[in-house]
Amino acid sequence: MLRIKLVRSPIGNTKKNRAIVQALGLRKLQQVVEREDTPGVRGMIRKVRHMVEVEEVAETPAEQPAKGKNKKKIQEDSNEPA
Secondary structure, eight states: EEEEESSOOTTSSOHHHHHHHTTTTOOOOEEEHHHOOOOOHHHHHHHTTTEEEEEEEOOTTTTTTOOSSHHHHHHHHTSSSO
């Protein structure tokens, strides 16, 4: 995950750069958004790197998929008499 913060105003930049900032989900100065670390997002950040600060953050346990959740249900079902 990437934490992106808008630190400089897009006013005075090209229309394309303003559109990129908006596509990243940034609307106001000092606003922070978190985006998946994908090549597309990295490319957008690179185009507007003079207006944003980027920080890599580890995924929280709540965001990671639960492992073994279905396994318990299968075990419960297999204990029932046929």
